[in-house]
Amino acid sequence: MDPAPRAVPFRIPDRLEDWLPTTAVDFETIIGLEVHAQVLTLSKMYCSCSADYADAPPNTHVCPVCLGLPGALPVINRSAIETTIRTGLALNCAVPLHCKMDRKNYVYPDLPKGYQISQYDLPLCIDGALSFEVDGKLRTAGITRVHIEEDTGRLVHVENADGTSSSLIDLNRSGVPLMEIVGEPDLRSPDEAREYLIALRQMLRYIGASTGNMEEGAFRCDANVSTRTKDGSVVGPKVEVKNMNSFRAVERALRYEEQRQRQALASGGELVQETRGWVEAEGVTVSQRTKEMAHDYRYVPEPDLPPLEITSAMVEPIREGLPELPAARRDRFHHEFGLQPAESAQLTSERAIADIYEAALGVEKPVERAKATANWILNDLMGLARARGLAADALPLTAAQIHDLVTLVQEGKITGRAAKELLPQLNETELPSAGAERLNLLSLEDAHLVRDAAQAAIEANPVVVSDYRGGKRAAIGRLIGETMKRTGGRAKPDAVRAQLVALLDNE
Numbered sequence: 001m002d003p004a005p006r007a008v009p010f011r012i013p014d015r016l017e018d019w020l021p022t023t024a025v026d027f028e029t030i031i032g033l034e035v036h037a038q039v040l041t042l043s044k045m046y047c048s049c050s051a052d053y054a055d056a057p058p059n060t061h062v063c064p065v066c067l068g069l070p071g072a073l074p075v076i077n078r079s080a081i082e083t084t085i086r087t088g089l090a091l092n093c094a095v096p097l098h099c100k101m102d103r104k105n106y107v108y109p110d111l112p113k114g115y116q117i118s119q120y121d122l123p124l125c126i127d128g129a130l131s132f133e134v135d136g137k138l139r140t141a142g143i144t145r146v147h148i149e150e151d152t153g154r155l156v157h158v159e160n161a162d163g164t165s166s167s168l169i170d171l172n173r174s175g176v177p178l179m180e181i182v183g184e185p186d187l188r189s190p191d192e193a194r195e196y197l198i199a200l201r202q203m204l205r206y207i208g209a210s211t212g213n214m215e216e217g218a219f220r221c222d223a224n225v226s227t228r229t230k231d232g233s234v235v236g237p238k239v240e241v242k243n244m245n246s247f248r249a250v251e252r253a254l255r256y257e258e259q260r261q262r263q264a265l266a267s268g269g270e271l272v273q274e275t276r277g278w279v280e281a282e283g284v285t286v287s288q289r290t291k292e293m294a295h296d297y298r299y300v301p302e303p304d305l306p307p308l309e310i311t312s313a314m315v316e317p318i319r320e321g322l323p324e325l326p327a328a329r330r331d332r333f334h335h336e337f338g339l340q341p342a343e344s345a346q347l348t349s350e351r352a353i354a355d356i357y358e359a360a361l362g363v364e365k366p367v368e369r370a371k372a373t374a375n376w377i378l379n380d381l382m383g384l385a386r387a388r389g390l391a392a393d394a395l396p397l398t399a400a401q402i403h404d405l406v407t408l409v410q411e412g413k414i415t416g417r418a419a420k421e422l423l424p425q426l427n428e429t430e431l432p433s434a435g436a437e438r439l440n441l442l443s444l445e446d447a448h449l450v451r452d453a454a455q456a457a458i459e460a461n462p463v464v465v466s467d468y469r470g471g472k473r474a475a476i477g478r479l480i481g482e483t484m485k486r487t488g489g490r491a492k493p494d495a496v497r498a499q500l501v502a503l504l505d506n507e
Helices: 080-091 190-206 247-266 312-318 325-338 339-346 352-363 367-387 399-410 414-425 431-438 447-460 462-467 473-486 492-505
Strands: 027-038 100-105 115-118 125-134 137-150 154-159 167-169 175-181 221-227 239-242 274-279 284-290
Touching: 027 190, 027 247, 080 125, 080 137, 080 175, 080 190, 080 312, 115 137, 137 190, 137 274, 137 339, 190 221, 190 247, 190 325, 239 247, 247 274, 247 284, 325 339, 325 367, 339 352, 339 367, 352 367, 352 399, 367 399, 367 414, 399 414, 399 431, 414 431, 431 492, 447 473, 447 492, 462 473, 462 492, 473 492
Parallel strands: 239 274
Antiparallel strands: 027 175, 027 221, 100 115, 125 137, 137 175, 154 167, 221 239, 274 284
16 A cells, blocks of 8 residues: 655745745746657557557457466567657667666556566667747757557446446557657746647657547656756655646646645645646646655566667668658748748648648749648638548648649639639549639639629729729729629639729729
């Protein structure tokens, strides 16, 4: 049984004014994040069971190995090892030549063996760093290690017909490859923690290491938080915060914990080293148990698996296979295509979107086309994707369709207004040029029809005409809009303006 929470000794002066200014305490928050990310593999870490368990009935993706049955022996998933190394390289980590697996011993219902095969003192990747932006400023936080382990099963809590509750165990997730990415305590605010996580998740998705889906449990975060005075006179104990399942939850939980610890220190209260859980509905953290130390897990080398020797012949092809990472691609889009930093950030937020964007530009990638293509994706296609409920990395048009759309507009074969009308009516694989012809949306080239529409607009808006002829030249905008409406958006704005000016100035 765990002992009662114990106060970590640190001394609060008898009089606060001995260390505390009479105005406010100059506190500093110290945050380090531990992220668990499920690795994208076909099979589990130590057996051949499918790792795709999302829609499977409970306890159907299991075997003697992931059930922890006596006599079952694990076999290492090479793909999971390579993906973990790829992650470490993307995080600027060193890859030691020698590593091993360890048994992490603890007792919990969703851990069938009574231990987890993890890594302790010789992990796959060490000493890295992750850069991210906070309010437009670049920050870098250290990465202590990236190691591989296996996921646990899942507890399912149900309400019974008689009003009682039960906890059931689904072991489909047991044994799925899991990376733990341990960050240095370099973060100084909940905002920094949120942006760090966003950047890390984006990088994992870019290199194909993990889906990063927090709502499915594929990307989970624990935070270690402590508070100290900037002069170092008072240092609070480290508190681990769990149960945060969204970026918003991480920020809210850390903001609450930051204030809880500061108030305790400022008032002379007592803090203990413990694990606390975030309660989303109440917006608070609550004590769960004392914080375990490494010796509590009784780590021992895994006797059923040999140590791994990682050679440069294995690492270098993985390094060479890394794609262009988000930050580098964002900067390239900004400088090469003349996009604004915010536009570059949006287009590179998902690798699939960035790939479609570049493919839609064609081989030569002229700046004018690059800007126009970015505008259509950011201002129209992303909105249409959201309206249709598509995934965050999906667009409703292919690269070929987007290329054709931009070409139509730039060559004047369709107006911008008609193009916007066309987009939601395109068939799945239909080129915009074919769709515009099918829907009769190609630009109106008949000058007589444009003139007739302009004349009708003039006759229907005598007040606007009077304003224009009275010197309010901007009033012509109303007439242009009315004429465009009468042509179904097919007339070219320049042709409409020319016809209106000719009619208005010659009468």
